[in-house]
Amino acid sequence: MERPARPAKSKPGASTRASAKAQKRARILQAAAEVFAERGYHATRVSEIASLAGVADGTIYLYFASKDALMVALVEDAIGRFFEVLDEEMLSLHTAREKLARIVALQLELLESHRALAEVFTVNLRETRRTLRTLIVPKFQQYLDRIADVVAEGQRRGEFRTDLPPMLVARAVFGALDGVTLTWALGRADMGGLRRAADVVARVVLEGIGR
Amino acid sequence: MERPARPAKSKPGASTRASAKAQKRARILQAAAEVFAERGYHATRVSEIASLAGVADGTIYLYFASKDALMVALVEDAIGRFFEVLDEEMLSLHTAREKLARIVALQLELLESHRALAEVFTVNLRETRRTLRTLIVPKFQQYLDRIADVVAEGQRRGEFRTDLPPMLVARAVFGALDGVTLTWALGRADMGGLRRAADVVARVVLEGIGR
Amino acid sequence: MERPARPAKSKPGASTRASAKAQKRARILQAAAEVFAERGYHATRVSEIASLAGVADGTIYLYFASKDALMVALVEDAIGRFFEVLDEEMLSLHTAREKLARIVALQLELLESHRALAEVFTVNLRETRRTLRTLIVPKFQQYLDRIADVVAEGQRRGEFRTDLPPMLVARAVFGALDGVTLTWALGRADMGGLRRAADVVARVVLEGIGR
Amino acid sequence: MERPARPAKSKPGASTRASAKAQKRARILQAAAEVFAERGYHATRVSEIASLAGVADGTIYLYFASKDALMVALVEDAIGRFFEVLDEEMLSLHTAREKLARIVALQLELLESHRALAEVFTVNLRETRRTLRTLIVPKFQQYLDRIADVVAEGQRRGEFRTDLPPMLVARAVFGALDGVTLTWALGRADMGGLRRAADVVARVVLEGIGR
DNA sequence: AATGAATGAGAATTCATTCAT
DNA sequence: GATGAATGAATTCTCATTCAT
Numbered sequence: 001m002e003r004p005a006r007p008a009k010s011k012p013g014a015s016t017r018a019s020a021k022a023q024k025r026a027r028i029l030q031a032a033a034e035v036f037a038e039r040g041y042h043a044t045r046v047s048e049i050a051s052l053a054g055v056a057d058g059t060i061y062l063y064f065a066s067k068d069a070l071m072v073a074l075v076e077d078a079i080g081r082f083f084e085v086l087d088e089e090m091l092s093l094h095t096a097r098e099k100l101a102r103i104v105a106l107q108l109e110l111l112e113s114h115r116a117l118a119e120v121f122t123v124n125l126r127e128t129r130r131t132l133r134t135l136i137v138p139k140f141q142q143y144l145d146r147i148a149d150v151v152a153e154g155q156r157r158g159e160f161r162t163d164l165p166p167m168l169v170a171r172a173v174f175g176a177l178d179g180v181t182l183t184w185a186l187g188r189a190d191m192g193g194l195r196r197a198a199d200v201v202a203r204v205v206l207e208g209i210g211r
Numbered sequence: 212m213e214r215p216a217r218p219a220k221s222k223p224g225a226s227t228r229a230s231a232k233a234q235k236r237a238r239i240l241q242a243a244a245e246v247f248a249e250r251g252y253h254a255t256r257v258s259e260i261a262s263l264a265g266v267a268d269g270t271i272y273l274y275f276a277s278k279d280a281l282m283v284a285l286v287e288d289a290i291g292r293f294f295e296v297l298d299e300e301m302l303s304l305h306t307a308r309e310k311l312a313r314i315v316a317l318q319l320e321l322l323e324s325h326r327a328l329a330e331v332f333t334v335n336l337r338e339t340r341r342t343l344r345t346l347i348v349p350k351f352q353q354y355l356d357r358i359a360d361v362v363a364e365g366q367r368r369g370e371f372r373t374d375l376p377p378m379l380v381a382r383a384v385f386g387a388l389d390g391v392t393l394t395w396a397l398g399r400a401d402m403g404g405l406r407r408a409a410d411v412v413a414r415v416v417l418e419g420i421g422r
Numbered sequence: 423m424e425r426p427a428r429p430a431k432s433k434p435g436a437s438t439r440a441s442a443k444a445q446k447r448a449r450i451l452q453a454a455a456e457v458f459a460e461r462g463y464h465a466t467r468v469s470e471i472a473s474l475a476g477v478a479d480g481t482i483y484l485y486f487a488s489k490d491a492l493m494v495a496l497v498e499d500a501i502g503r504f505f506e507v508l509d510e511e512m513l514s515l516h517t518a519r520e521k522l523a524r525i526v527a528l529q530l531e532l533l534e535s536h537r538a539l540a541e542v543f544t545v546n547l548r549e550t551r552r553t554l555r556t557l558i559v560p561k562f563q564q565y566l567d568r569i570a571d572v573v574a575e576g577q578r579r580g581e582f583r584t585d586l587p588p589m590l591v592a593r594a595v596f597g598a599l600d601g602v603t604l605t606w607a608l609g610r611a612d613m614g615g616l617r618r619a620a621d622v623v624a625r626v627v628l629e630g631i632g633r
Numbered sequence: 634m635e636r637p638a639r640p641a642k643s644k645p646g647a648s649t650r651a652s653a654k655a656q657k658r659a660r661i662l663q664a665a666a667e668v669f670a671e672r673g674y675h676a677t678r679v680s681e682i683a684s685l686a687g688v689a690d691g692t693i694y695l696y697f698a699s700k701d702a703l704m705v706a707l708v709e710d711a712i713g714r715f716f717e718v719l720d721e722e723m724l725s726l727h728t729a730r731e732k733l734a735r736i737v738a739l740q741l742e743l744l745e746s747h748r749a750l751a752e753v754f755t756v757n758l759r760e761t762r763r764t765l766r767t768l769i770v771p772k773f774q775q776y777l778d779r780i781a782d783v784v785a786e787g788q789r790r791g792e793f794r795t796d797l798p799p800m801l802v803a804r805a806v807f808g809a810l811d812g813v814t815l816t817w818a819l820g821r822a823d824m825g826g827l828r829r830a831a832d833v834v835a836r837v838v839l840e841g842i843g844r
Numbered sequence: 845a846a847t848g849a850a851t852g853a854g855a856a857t858t859c860a861t862t863c864a865t
Numbered sequence: 866g867a868t869g870a871a872t873g874a875a876t877t878c879t880c881a882t883t884c885a886t
Contacts, residue, residue: 179386
């Protein structure tokens with residue numbers, strides 16, 4: 001199940017080492033996502049992650065401070081990558097309708113192509129202790145803010161009706177995406193299922209909040 | 212596993228005893244909801260529930276087979292009560308629009324008035340093991356079915372646009388409700404917050420799926 | 423499984439009550455022997471004994487101070503009854519050979535006809551705590567003394583060789599009886615199995631296996 | 634479940650480590666025997682064994698799957714060692730009389746020099762659950778078979794009388810040994826006590842107590 | 845840097861016993 | 866006398882984390 005995946009040619013010296021380190025870190029995170037999704041956060045043993053990642057138990061702790069930190073890193077990394085793509089895509093879009101539709105599509109595309117992440121985000125994330133949520137909730141708030149910003153922009157530009165509080169719309173939209181992902185991940189998780197869902201959610205939301 | 216209150220003729224005091232038993236059971240469930248919401252399912256000690264309910268640790272096990280069973284009972288009781296109210300209310304409503312709006316309002320009203328339950332449903336429920344989820348997921352599916360039925364009914368009656376798969380709409384609507392409840396419960400949980408959210412969600416959804 | 427067994431006609435008044443009490447006590451002991459033999463001392467729940475005896479859990483404690491006391495009473499009663507029979511039979515026997523052979527036969531006959539007791543004596547008795555054994559060991563010592571007395575008597579009368587310490591012989595004989603009972607009870611426990619064993623043990627002890 | 638010491642060529646230090654592991658395992662078993670004998674199986678806390686063995690509680694479980702498994706290993710190791718000695722000694726003996734006398738002597742010598750084991754075998758072994766006994770009973774049956782084989786051999790060779798079923802004799806002999814060990818271990822357990830008993834048991838079995 | 849053996853804190857659950865009815 | 870609901874003490878085992886090698 002584990003792929004050692006040491007790439008053939010890499011830069012010599014320090015950067016090789018740095019890159020080897022980054023790769024091992026990534027391998028551990030990947031393994032963590034899979035085991036968390038498969039067994040749940042609490043039922044996951046650190047040794048299972050280590051085993052799937054092909055490292056010793058203790059090695060995990062050279063890369064992450066704790067099992068909790070592993071979950072935080074996993075989520076923050078994924079959100080970070082998502083934000084990068086999102087930010088870039090937003091640049092080329094000009095209407096709020098387009099932007100909102102793209103956000104919806106992008107989130108579901110990402111999760112559809114990373115099944116394990118989909119379950120981690122919709123399920124396992126909520127298994128973790130209150131303190132841990134404290135670290136992650138701000139990241140989510142950032143995302144809600146971005147969605148709300150697009151809604152507010154659409155309202156200012158006359159694209160959207162103005163009787164709906166942007167943040168409340170953002171929470172509902174995020175919830176809808178989370179909900180379809182959850183039922184998809186816990187169910188058959190069929191190919192293309194989330195992509196189709198994105199279309200439906202976008203149409204309902206845009207018709208619903210459109211002027 | 213519990214014996215329901217015995218009906219008409221029984222030894223004197225029996226009905227009193229049965230009712231005392233039902234009351235103690237309810238007290239334990241209430242305590243469980245509060246502690247689960249406060250500390251999370253895994254961080255909750257059975258002894259904390261017992262202490263808050265004012266019974267001995269062992270007494271919990273005279274009413275529920277395990278900590279897991281306690282969570283299942285908590286959720287099933289709440290869903291059961293919700294369904295009862297829902298079914299009765301649906302009788303007096305005739306359009307699908309009214310019905311859908313009522314479902315949205317009812318779910319959020321119920322959870323707003325039971326803050327602890329709101330957190331249990333949106334957060335703690337997902338902390339429990341796969342096997343436990345197996346027991347609860349069917350109950351949720353029933354709820355999704357009811358929502359999807361109303362959507363399909365609206366489509367047949369010409370109230371709703373027909374290009375949206377009812378079950379997908381149901382999943383999105385449920386997700387939206389779950390999402391606003393989650394952000395409400397994890398945030399300030401201000402009075403009336405969910406009631407206002409119900410209005411927004413209903414308007415977005417009905418405009419969105421309306422013809 | 424339980425036989426209420428209230429006998430039809432008994433003496434009126436206090437003695438009736440006393441006898442009813444004695445019968446209930448006997449029923450509890452009988453139930454205890456069966457459950458101990460079936461499940462082992464530690465695995466036996468007091469409530470199982472109560473259930474088999476057809477009384478409430480608390481009732482057990484009106485007759486016996488504790489689960490330990492129940493085991494002590496069970497064993498002492500059985501040994502007491504055994505001693506009564508033994509003492510009477512000894513009166514009519516005159517040689518030490520006859521006496522020893524009779525002891526061997528009597529012990530195995532008794533245990534063969536009370537399968538549960540056989541297991542209680544050979545197995546469950548040793549499951550109990552050191553303090554409990556302290557109460558029972560003296561009873562066993564009495565038995566060893568009787569056997570040793572017969573051996574010493576045989577030596578005085580010239581029936582038995584005199585180079586063997588009577589108490590050591592007694593311990594070996596008792597062990598042999600215990601051993602055949604144990605293997606019988608843990609095995610098929612076939613009818614007549616112990617009776618045949620009695621004959622063999624008696625012959626080995628009295629004559630040896632050498633030609 | 635444990636990995637036996639790896640043979641010839643392995644990383645340097647490996648054999649040292651394997652031997653350290655074997656030593657720790659032995660220390661735990663030794664500690665277990667002592668505590669079981671002292672307090673009884675059920676009254677023994679795993680933490681007491683750990684403490685006496687000088688390891689942490691959890692370490693016990695790196696070597697044995699459970700408290701039950703610890704008891705099984707203890708008994709099987711001891712029987713295994715006994716069988717090794719027994720098999721070797723039997724080679725140099727030629728008459729069944731000699732062999733039987735040697736078995737008797739050897740068992741009692743072994744137990745006399747391992748007082749704790751004597752109590753474990755005669756007492757604690759019977760405290761364990763039915764399932765555990767299932768694992769150990771076959772080992773005992775092997776021993777009974779060996780004794781019975783010697784008896785049958787003696788009968789074939791004309792050394793022993795032929796009117797006694799070998800297995801029944803084996804059960805009685807084993808019982809006699811078990812009985813003298815039990816009374817010795819529960820009593821003063823005086824030095825040489827079992828050695829003297831061996832002599833008496835052998836003489837009784839081979840020649841009987843009759844004159 | 846990597847390993848993996850060792851650590852030891854921590855908690856659900858059982859069940860003998862009590863006592864209000 | 867009898868009941869059985871309630872009590873609460875008591876213990877095995879797990880597993881995140883450490884650290885000697």
